[in-house]
Amino acid sequence: VRSTGELLASQVPLPEPFRVPLPVPRVLQPVRREGDADRYEIVQREATAEILPGLSTPIWGYDGTFPGPTVESRSGRTTSVHHRNELPVPTVVHLHGGRTPPDADGYATDLVLPVGAAGNIHNGPSKHMYMHDPDAVVTMGARDYVYPLRQRAATLWYHDHRMDFTGPAVYRGLAGFHLVRDEVEDALPLPHGDRELPLMICDRSFAEDGSFRYPSIDNTLRTVPGVDESYVEGVMGDVILVNGAPWPVAEVPATRHRLRVLNASNARRYELALDPPPPGGKAFTQIGSDQGLLAAPRTHESVPVAPAERFDLVVDFGRYPVGTEVTLVNRLGSGPTERVMRFLVARRAEDDSAIPALLSEIEPLERAQATVTREFAFRGGLMGDRHGWLIDGQPFSPTRIDARPRLGDVEIWRFVADLHHPIHLHLVNFQVLSRGGHAPGPHGIGLKDTVDLNPGEAVEVIARFDGYRGRYMFHCHNLEHEDMGMMGNFETM
Ligand code: C2O
Ligand code: CU
Numbered sequence: 001v002r003s004t005g006e007l008l009a010s011q012v013p014l015p016e017p018f019r020v021p022l023p024v025p026r027v028l029q030p031v032r033r034e035g036d037a038d039r040y041e042i043v044q045r046e047a048t049a050e051i052l053p054g055l056s057t058p059i060w061g062y063d064g065t066f067p068g069p070t071v072e073s074r075s076g077r078t079t080s081v082h083h084r085n086e087l088p089v090p091t092v093v094h095l096h097g098g099r100t101p102p103d104a105d106g107y108a109t110d111l112v113l114p115v116g117a118a119g120n121i122h123n124g125p126s127k128h129m130y131m132h133d134p135d136a137v138v139t140m141g142a143r144d145y146v147y148p149l150r151q152r153a154a155t156l157w158y159h160d161h162r163m164d165f166t167g168p169a170v171y172r173g174l175a176g177f178h179l180v181r182d183e184v185e186d187a188l189p190l191p192h193g194d195r196e197l198p199l200m201i202c203d204r205s206f207a208e209d210g211s212f213r214y215p216s217i218d219n220t221l222r223t224v225p226g227v228d229e230s231y232v233e234g235v236m237g238d239v240i241l242v243n244g245a246p247w248p249v250a251e252v253p254a255t256r257h258r259l260r261v262l263n264a265s266n267a268r269r270y271e272l273a274l275d276p277p278p279p280g281g282k283a284f285t286q287i288g289s290d291q292g293l294l295a296a297p298r299t300h301e302s303v304p305v306a307p308a309e310r311f312d313l314v315v316d317f318g319r320y321p322v323g324t325e326v327t328l329v330n331r332l333g334s335g336p337t338e339r340v341m342r343f344l345v346a347r348r349a350e351d352d353s354a355i356p357a358l359l360s361e362i363e364p365l366e367r368a369q370a371t372v373t374r375e376f377a378f379r380g381g382l383m384g385d386r387h388g389w390l391i392d393g394q395p396f397s398p399t400r401i402d403a404r405p406r407l408g409d410v411e412i413w414r415f416v417a418d419l420h421h422p423i424h425l426h427l428v429n430f431q432v433l434s435r436g437g438h439a440p441g442p443h444g445i446g447l448k449d450t451v452d453l454n455p456g457e458a459v460e461v462i463a464r465f466d467g468y469r470g471r472y473m474f475h476c477h478n479l480e481h482e483d484m485g486m487m488g489n490f491e492t493m
Contacts, residue, residue: 022250028069055210059173068176075182084142094161102470108163109136133398153185154292167479203237234267253349271331273302278319288312289446291429293360306422306452308477395485402488405465417453426472430463
């Protein structure tokens, strides 16, 4: 089996220098605006994309593109998205980071069946879970997901969330940005317009014919878990894509830019840095985290980004001489997985942006406010005769509720792990209270919805469980770990 790098090198003539311009996902226009509601329509369908030069890659895309179109919403306006499923499998859409009523949150068994494939519930492994979930809501062909978006401005994303099939579905392309904007953010002089770049970073491997190489899936779309080590650990590619393009280049004027970084990889973690670092100062000014603006900016030489985490970073390219090529590198990678993308500092330009000392108001939650401390252990183990990823020794079941927070209560959740597990809670945002018994490091600040656990290190998060009553998932966002059982439920009462 050849790596994607070898595959590229075998192409004659090799595009040299290999220069793909950074694609920016199309912003989806609403089909209707009415009162305080905006309506969008998306078709989930098969398509092909030229990701590697000269090769055609079959994808599953929202509107046939990878990444899907970017949805842009105003905080407080209701966004409804009509999703039509023209794919050959049932799907589920989850708005990651959205404060969403349970019926629209994309619960793992709330399937939308393919258009015209009446009764095709048996396509794939989720039939098992569906049949055992008395609360599952199955829809034929299409449905509306309605998002009230009573939340602050933030970089959210939407992706498939089907039980034990999320990994392969997202790997084939089912992911897109959903940006929420509000007045607080509008009033700040942050870089905007084409100086605001959403960057969806993910890794993929390719077969010789250009198709994505995903282990443990056969061509009838059945997963064959447990047969391949690389599946069990989480699927990692051998080349990094940004907005669906390998090793792209963005020409940037020598001014401040806002990079909305999302790690949409199934399993890969990154440590992002700039090479060369800017003269005189740290590379990144972090202005936001998963759930929006920080209270105050923080500077970093590098940022660790686990699957599903977002970092809102300002980079001042004005500190580099015009003509500099600046590489966004991944310090946790090697060879092709060490290079993420390049910025070419193209010309001098006026800079009308600034980074204020105060960005937003965040109410810090205190330990004393918590009514309960709960503990969850995220570890591998055996499920029958095959390897599974478990929470407190148990694989996901839609009928088992692991926690019942009272609506409005503040709780501390304490996590321990055997390996790296990026843990995501639906519905709520949280603050990291401690890591390994200490205050969280400089990267753990702000309002989060996903936190990476380090092997053997306890992490405490504190959250107010408000918003809606109902059943929600929490899980590891290594998507193969999730598919292999590392997911639980909480129910706000
Ligand atoms: Cu990004 Cu439960 O998912
Ligand atoms: Cu995990």
